[in-house]
Amino acid sequence: MEFRFFEIYRSSEYLLLLAKGAGVSASLAIGGGLVGFLLATLLAVSRYAEVPVLGRISAAYVEFIRNTPLIVQLFFVAFGLPLLLGYSWPFWAHALLALTLNFSAYFAEILRAGFSSIPSGQLEAGAALGIRKATIFRKVVFPQAVAAMYPSLNSQFIFLFLTTGVIAEIGVTDLTHAGLYIDSRTFRSFEIFTALTVIYIVMALSFKALLNAIYRSAFKWRTVR
Amino acid sequence: MSATPKISVRNVAKTYGHMTVLERVNLEVEEGAFCTIVGASGCGKSTFLRMLLSQETPSSGRIELDGAPLPGEPTPDRGIVFQKYSVFSHLTVEDNLILAREFERSRLLGRSFGKGRKAARAEINDTLEKIGLGAARLKYPAQLSGGMQQRLAIAQALLKRPKVLLLDEPFGALDPGIRADMHELLLGLWEELAMTVFMVTHDIREAFKLGTRILVFDKIRHDPQAPDAYGATITYDLPLNRKDAGPPPELAGLAVNADTSTGASA
Ligand SMILES: Nc1ncnc2c1ncn2[C@@H]1O[C@H](COP(=O)(O)OP(=O)(O)OP(=O)(O)O)[C@@H](O)[C@H]1O
Ligand SMILES: [Mg+2]
Numbered sequence: 001m002e003f004r005f006f007e008i009y010r011s012s013e014y015l016l017l018l019a020k021g022a023g024v025s026a027s028l029a030i031g032g033g034l035v036g037f038l039l040a041t042l043l044a045v046s047r048y049a050e051v052p053v054l055g056r057i058s059a060a061y062v063e064f065i066r067n068t069p070l071i072v073q074l075f076f077v078a079f080g081l082p083l084l085l086g087y088s089w090p091f092w093a094h095a096l097l098a099l100t101l102n103f104s105a106y107f108a109e110i111l112r113a114g115f116s117s118i119p120s121g122q123l124e125a126g127a128a129l130g131i132r133k134a135t136i137f138r139k140v141v142f143p144q145a146v147a148a149m150y151p152s153l154n155s156q157f158i159f160l161f162l163t164t165g166v167i168a169e170i171g172v173t174d175l176t177h178a179g180l181y182i183d184s185r186t187f188r189s190f191e192i193f194t195a196l197t198v199i200y201i202v203m204a205l206s207f208k209a210l211l212n213a214i215y216r217s218a219f220k221w222r223t224v225r
Numbered sequence: 226m227s228a229t230p231k232i233s234v235r236n237v238a239k240t241y242g243h244m245t246v247l248e249r250v251n252l253e254v255e256e257g258a259f260c261t262i263v264g265a266s267g268c269g270k271s272t273f274l275r276m277l278l279s280q281e282t283p284s285s286g287r288i289e290l291d292g293a294p295l296p297g298e299p300t301p302d303r304g305i306v307f308q309k310y311s312v313f314s315h316l317t318v319e320d321n322l323i324l325a326r327e328f329e330r331s332r333l334l335g336r337s338f339g340k341g342r343k344a345a346r347a348e349i350n351d352t353l354e355k356i357g358l359g360a361a362r363l364k365y366p367a368q369l370s371g372g373m374q375q376r377l378a379i380a381q382a383l384l385k386r387p388k389v390l391l392l393d394e395p396f397g398a399l400d401p402g403i404r405a406d407m408h409e410l411l412l413g414l415w416e417e418l419a420m421t422v423f424m425v426t427h428d429i430r431e432a433f434k435l436g437t438r439i440l441v442f443d444k445i446r447h448d449p450q451a452p453d454a455y456g457a458t459i460t461y462d463l464p465l466n467r468k469d470a471g472p473p474p475e476l477a478g479l480a481v482n483a484d485t486s487t488g489a490s491a
Contacts, residue, residue, distance in 0.1 A: 121307060122314075128278060128305045129325045129381065130298075139324060143315050221315045221365040 005191045014182050021178030022199055024092065028174065029161040029207075031096050036103030037153075043104060044111035045137075058108070065105030071166045074098040078170040095167040095174075103160050110152045114145030147219040154211045158204050175199060229292040231256040231389065231421045232277065237286030238456065239272055245456035246272050250286070252440070252459060256388075259415060259422045261432035261465075264442030268457040270425045273442070274391045277423060278305050290389070304382030305391040309398070311378035312366045318377055319362045322349045325381045349384070356380045356410065372403040376410070383414065390415075392424040396431070408435060436465045 008014050043062060046054040065073065078094040081087070089097075118141050126136035146153075165176035179196040183189050216223055234252040238245065246269040254260060262270050275281040276288060279298050288295045290302075299305075313321050326345050353359050356376045366374050375395055382390060392411075396404045412435065415422055426432050432439050441461035448454045 121309060121311070124280065125307060125311045125313070127280060128299050128307075130301060130385075131324070140313055140315075144313075147315065219315070221317075221367065224365050224368055 003191055004188065005195070007186055007188055008182065008191055008195055014186075017173075017178040017182060018175065018195070018199065021173060021175035022203060024173055025161075025164055025175040026203060028092065028095055028099055028167065028172070029157075029164050032099030032103050032164075033157050033160075035096075035100045037107050039100060039104035040107030040111055041142075043108035044115060047108075047112055048115040049137075062105045062108050065102060066109065070098070070102050070163055071169060073102055074166060074170060077101070091167075091171045094170060095164075095172045099160075099164060099167070103157075106156050106160060107153060110149050110156060111145065114149035115141055117148055118144050147215075147222050150211075150215050150219065154208065154215070157211065158207055161207060162200065162204060175203075230254055230289075231258070231291065233289045233292075235287045235289070237276070237283040237288060239269065239276065239281065240284045240456070244453040247442075247458065248456035249458045252462070254421060254423075254438075256421055257419055259435060259437045260424070260440055261436035261438070262423060262425045262440045262442065263427070263429060263432050264457060266427075268442045268444065270442055271393050274305065274393050274423060274425060277389070277391055278303055301385035302387050303389045303391065304385060304387035306375070306378045306382050306393065306395045308394040312374055312381065314366045317363050317365055318353065318358055318369070319349060321366075321377060321381060322352065322384055325384050352380050352384055355414075356383075370403075371398050372400075372407060375399065375407065379411070379414075383418070386418065388420060390420045390422045392422065394425050394427060397427060404431070411435065433465060439463050439465055 008018075043058040045051075046058045047062075049055070074095070077098040078091070082089075122140055122144065123136060126140050127133075131139075164174065167174055168177035168180060171177075175196065179192050183192045186192065230253040232252070232254045234250050237250040238248040240246065250273070262273070264270050272281060276283055277295075279295055279300070282297075290296070313324065316324060323345070326349065350359070350362075353362060356379060358373060358376055358380065361369060361373060366377065369377065375398075379395070396407050399407065408431070411422075414420070424432075424435065439461070440459050442457045443460040444455055444457045445460060446455040
């Protein structure tokens with residue numbers, strides 16, 4: 001058996017496909033991560049604050065998402081719901097919605113743990129100063145919880161990013177899709193999947209480094225001594 | 226000086242479920258007093274302070290402030306310093322005070338405007354200088370020594386110019402040398418701001434050094450079959466003369482006990 005990595009690298013068409021695919025994967029992961037984080041905040045807050053009906057719905061939602069496979073959620077959003085609601089979006093939009101819903105449940109669970117981990121003394125100190133509950137939450141609990149849970153959020157995001165390859169299944173031209181396409185054209189499976197592995201590792205480590213840099217600048221108080 | 230006491234506590238009891246923490250607490254405190262509070266761990270001293278702050282409500286009995294029922298929630302005229310977690314670890318010294326101050330404004334005006342903000346900043350700088358934290362304005366609590374952190378907590382409590390200051394073992398975690406400095410600072414502020422102070426401490430010497438009056442909390446009734454059935458109350462209530470070297474004879478034994486319990490709990 002003879003491996004020919006050059007067959008991929010020599011072809012500018014393939015390189016471009018991989019680069020574009022990496023861009024699509026990164027964009028959808030970042031988009032899903034950001035919107036998912038916002039949604040997760042709402043979910044976690046409604047549970048933490050024990051908002052009557054909403055809190056329970058959030059809890060059920062989080063359990064539902066965390067106990068079903070991403071690919072089923074994806075197919076549901078891409079093929080199931082459109083039949084019911086009559087929408088037809090581009091593939092990437094279906095993927096973004098599915099990823100957002102999926103990320104939000106995992107982030108919500110982490111955030112909720114973070115909120116509960118804030119010492120009650122911090123809440124009492126706020127209340128003693130006459131600060132309203134909502135303000136204490138916004139200015140004390142939330143920032144402290146996000147900082148405390150940042151490492152978990154960080155690694156959860158990386159993990160979720162690595163699962164995004166399944167969006168290739170609904171036709172989104174992400175990195176995995178590019179790999180599968182090149183493989184089907186060249187039959188150079190070893191070379192192409194080696195390349196894919198390396199690209200995913202580089203991207204995951206870059207995300208990690210970026211998120212750590214954000215941590216250091218956004219949460220200076222955790223790193224100063 | 227008016228005839229109404231600053232604080233009066235009438236037959237107050239506090240229970241949590243089946244557990245009676247405090248019972249039959251009666252007290253009248255004149256304006257400007259410095260009451261130190263001592264008592265065994267878990268006897269309800271912090272609970273008592275939290276009731277004075279309106280963070281807890283008595284299960285029965287009444288507390289009055291200036292002759293009127295205590296407001297139902299913390300108000301700017303009462304400040305508190307907790308033993309720990311009083312300062313916000315994610316905010317700089319200055320931002321800790323800004324957060325402490327902004328609430329009143331936002332309650333009254335919706336938002337603090339440019340002018341109000343400037344005045345607030347001036348007041349904050351003033352307080353920081355007074356309490357010796359001027360140079361640490363932009364530092365985070367983690368970068369401060371224990372003494373500086375408690376100074377910040379005191380600054381936070383003083384920002385609203387309270388007439389009643391509640392201190393819950395504020396110096397428990399500090400070295401003796403730093404404690405002495407903090408005592409000077411506190412007594413200076415107490416005189417300057419004409420506050421009525423309640424201070425819980427486990428250090429009986431501190432209680433005698435600082436107080437104009439000492440309150441001892443203890444259980445007088447005890448049922449060995451049901452340890453939670455009876456609560457603590459004020460068993461000694463004595464005026465103090467700061468010139469006196471040490472505790473009066475009736476409290477000499479207590480002083481020894483309190484000292485050992487401090488050593489054990491530290
Ligand atoms: N919110 C609460 N719910 C139930 N029990 C409580 C609550 N707060 C305090 N207690 C109980 O009330 C008792 C008195 O507590 P408190 O904190 O007032 O004691 P303390 O005298 O301040 O003790 P220490 O010297 O150790 O600080 C304790 O047994 C405590 O467990
Ligand atoms: Mg206590």
